[in-house]
Amino acid sequence: MTRPRADPLLVLAAAARDTERVALGTAVLLPALRHPLLLAQQLATLDRLSEGRLIAGMGGGFPNAATRAQFEAVGVGFARRTSRMEESIDAMRQLWSGRQVSYRGEHFAFEDVRIAPAPHRPGGPPVWLAGGGGAALRRVSRIADGWLPYPPAATTYAQEREVIRAAGEQGATPRGVTPALYATLCLDEDPGRARHRMRASIERYYGAPLEFVAAVQALFAGTARQAAAWLAEYVAAGARHLVIRLATDDHDAGLEEFADRVLPLLRGESDR
Numbered sequence: 001m002t003r004p005r006a007d008p009l010l011v012l013a014a015a016a017r018d019t020e021r022v023a024l025g026t027a028v029l030l031p032a033l034r035h036p037l038l039l040a041q042q043l044a045t046l047d048r049l050s051e052g053r054l055i056a057g058m059g060g061g062f063p064n065a066a067t068r069a070q071f072e073a074v075g076v077g078f079a080r081r082t083s084r085m086e087e088s089i090d091a092m093r094q095l096w097s098g099r100q101v102s103y104r105g106e107h108f109a110f111e112d113v114r115i116a117p118a119p120h121r122p123g124g125p126p127v128w129l130a131g132g133g134g135a136a137l138r139r140v141s142r143i144a145d146g147w148l149p150y151p152p153a154a155t156t157y158a159q160e161r162e163v164i165r166a167a168g169e170q171g172a173t174p175r176g177v178t179p180a181l182y183a184t185l186c187l188d189e190d191p192g193r194a195r196h197r198m199r200a201s202i203e204r205y206y207g208a209p210l211e212f213v214a215a216v217q218a219l220f221a222g223t224a225r226q227a228a229a230w231l232a233e234y235v236a237a238g239a240r241h242l243v244i245r246l247a248t249d250d251h252d253a254g255l256e257e258f259a260d261r262v263l264p265l266l267r268g269e270s271d272r
Contacts, residue, residue: 001073002066003205009042016050025055027148027182027243028130031092032061032084033074036108040092040115040124047119057148059130060085082139083107089127089143096124128180132160141167146178148243150218157181158237180241181234183218185227186248187257194221201247221247224257228265235266 008026015024024046031039047054060082061067071078087105094101098118102111119125128146129139140147141164151157161179168177186201188194198221199210206213213219220230231242248254 001070009046012046012054013049016046016053019050019053022053023055023241024050024053025128025243026057028057028059028128030061030081030085031058031088032076032081033071034088036088036091037095037110037113037115039088040095043092043125044096044115044117044119047121047125048117050120052120052125054125055128055146056125057128057130057146058085058089080107086139086143093124093127126178128178130182132156134163137163138167140164140177144177146180146241148180148182150182150184150216152214152216152218154233154237157234157239161238178241179238180243181218181231181239182243182245183220183231183234184245184247185219185258185262186221186246187224187227187254187262188221189223191222191226194223197221198247201249219247224261225265228262231262231266 008029012024012026043054043056061071061078068078071081076084084107087107091101091103091105091108094103095113095115096119098114100112100114102113103109126145127143128148129136129144130148130150131137131140132149132151137147137160147161147164149157149160151160164177164179184198184202186194186198188197198219202208202210202213202219210219218234220227222230234242244258246254246258
């Protein structure tokens with residue numbers, strides 16, 4: 001409700017039908033807004049529909065007025081959103097086991113529940129968490145299967161990834177965390193025009209100045225070659241899964257341009 005977008009789980013159901021190979025995921029869904037019984041069943045069904053291609057990207061909710069209003073609208077306390085998210089993930093993983101589950105936590109409690117269908121993947125879809133900073137990074141290391149941040153600098157990415165790695169080594173049960181990146185690109189052979197288009201897209205979507213968003217998010221506007229070089233810095237910093245949002249009004253053309261002009265450079269397939 002904070003920004004104009006379709007329901008992610010319904011969109012992913014359609015995408016699961018129309019695709020065969022690509023990973024499908026949310027970037028990111030706020031589990032604190034939904035009851036884990038219902039969300040666990042929805043995600044398990046999507047995992048079945050996609051034959052195990054689903055990634056459950058989740059987050060606590062960015063601390064701004066619009067997100068706070070969304071929580072208030074559905075009667076969920078904003079201040080407790082992080083503990084509610086963690087408890088929801090714990091409950092869903094138990095429900096994805098395929099067993100009959102009883103659960104009693106601080107936020108949720110239920111008795112003798114089994115969801116069907118079970119997920120395609122044993123144990124359910126991998127859970128990737130957004131976020132940066134000490135507490136969020138330790139949480140990723142402790143409970144997540146993947147990390148989906150958007151730091152504006154590759155050097156920050158490398159530093160925070162090291163925090164996750166070090167915390168994982170100290171944990172009682174080290175987890176293998178997939179390091180991913182969520183980045184927004186605007187491609188144009190005229191960098192100035194690309195910056196102008198990025199500004200129009202970001203400010204329309206967020207209702208905030210581009211400079212404010214660029215201070216906290218990975219945004220790039222420029223040529224395809226420049227974009228590939230910028231993304232390669234994050235790859236060198238450890239990113240292994242790139243989620244690309246395109247700042248464009250024509251997403252079909254934008255996807256074709258990215259696939260034809262940026263991906264070959266990232267893969268070393270072209271000298272263009």
